[in-house]
Each structure stands twice: as C-alpha cells, then as structure tokens.
Amino acid sequence: MEWSVSDETSRYRPTIQEAEGTASVTSVTVDGSEASLPEVSVAPDSQPGRVVVDIGGSRRIAHVARTGDSWWVHVDGRAHELKFHEKGSREGSSGEGSLNAPMPGTVLEVAVKEGQRVREGQHLMTLEAMKMEHRILATKPGEVSKVHFSKGDRVGRGDALVEMGD
Numbered sequence: 001m002e003w004s005v006s007d008e009t010s011r012y013r014p015t016i017q018e019a020e021g022t023a024s025v026t027s028v029t030v031d032g033s034e035a036s037l038p039e040v041s042v043a044p045d046s047q048p049g050r051v052v053v054d055i056g057g058s059r060r061i062a063h064v065a066r067t068g069d070s071w072w073v074h075v076d077g078r079a080h081e082l083k084f085h086e087k088g089s090r091e092g093s094s095g096e097g098s099l100n101a102p103m104p105g106t107v108l109e110v111a112v113k114e115g116q117r118v119r120e121g122q123h124l125m126t127l128e129a130m131k132m133e134h135r136i137l138a139t140k141p142g143e144v145s146k147v148h149f150s151k152g153d154r155v156g157r158g159d160a161l162v163e164m165g166d
Contacts, residue, residue: 003082049103049130063130065103067158072102079134099136099162101155105129110151112162116144124162127155142166 003012015027025040038056045052045061053060053075062075071082079102109126112118118138125136125147146163149155 005080005082063103063132065157067100067102074102074130074132074134077132099124099139099160099164101127101129101157101159101161102134103129103157105134105155107149107151107153107155107161108133110147110149112144112147114144114147118142118144118164125149127161136161138164140164 003014005012010031013029013032014025017024017026022041022043024042025037028035028037039054040056041054043052043054044050049063049065051062051064053062060075062073064074065072073080073082081102105127106129107125108128111123111125118124118141120138120141122138123135124138124144127134127136142164143166144162145165148160148162155161
C-alpha cells in the first residue's frame with residue numbers, strides 16, 4: 001500500500017507489524033528509497049475516532065476520520081490529510097477546486113466571500129469538530145466561486161465547504 005501527504009507528490013510505503021491491537025511502523029520507503037524514522041506505533045484509544053500515537057517514546061492523542069481514500073489526522077493542533085493509493089482508488093470524490101469538510105462539525109467563522117481573490121494558504125473558514133478548531137485554507141490561488149455554509153451551520157464529513165476557480 002502507498003500513502004501520500006496532502007498534495008505532495010512523494011509516495012510513502014510503510015511496513016506495518018500488528019500485535020496485541022497495536023500497529024507498529026517497522027520501516028518506510030519514500031519514492032522507493034529507504035527513509036530513517038523513529039520507532040512509531042499506533043493503538044486505539046478508549047474514545048471513538050481517537051488513537052494513541054507513540055513516536056520515539058513521545059505519546060500523543062490523534063483524532064482520525066476517513067473520507068473516501070483520504071484519512072484526516074488531527075494531532076498537535078494541526079490537521080494532516082493522508083491519501084491512500086491503491087490500484088483503482090479514487091483520486092478525489094468531489095469537483096475540481098472544492099474544499100471539503102474533513103469531519104462533521106460547526107462553522108465558527110467564514111473569512112471570505114464569493115468573488116473574492118485569495119492566495120494559496122489563505123484562511124477561508126474555521127470549523128469546530130471534536131472540540132478542536134480546524135482552519136480551512138486555500139490550496140491554490142484563485143477566486144472563491146461559492147461558499148456553501150454560513151457561521152453556525154452544521155456540516156457533514158465530506159461536504160463541499162468552499163469552491164475555488166482560477
């Protein structure tokens with residue numbers, strides 16, 4: 001199995017060993033080359049949607065959610081999208097240029113309006129999910145063509161939040 005992080009082009013191929021409900025990453029290659037990594041293990045937490053991640057002896061709680069071929073991992077105040085690549089897997093389930101909700105939540109803030117030009121990385125919207133705030137950022141420069149939700153609205157996992165055009 002191969003994974004990639006966000007929009008990076010590198011492919012990661014981990015070797016995973018499972019024992020007693022814990023998955024340990026024993027090695028990883030990046031684009032076919034062996035990469036060094038500290039000891040990493042992942043175990044389920046008592047709360048649904050959470051896992052305990054141990055990286056080199058440092059334990060963290062991570063929130064995880066799946067949308068299509070992507071896993072969203074929220075750890076240390078940051079959200080990371082991990083894409084699973086398998087022969088025949090989808091590269092995206094929504095329209096080109098749309099930004100989707102990584103998990104169910106509530107819109108706390110809408111920072112842009114339709115027709116507004118934005119730069120890559122600009123803050124578009126803030127969601128609250130699982131008692132954490134998640135900033136939705138522009139993945140490319142362009143124009144906001146549609147904002148689907150307003151402050152206070154509930155969103156479902158995978159819902160299109162903002163659509164971007166050129």
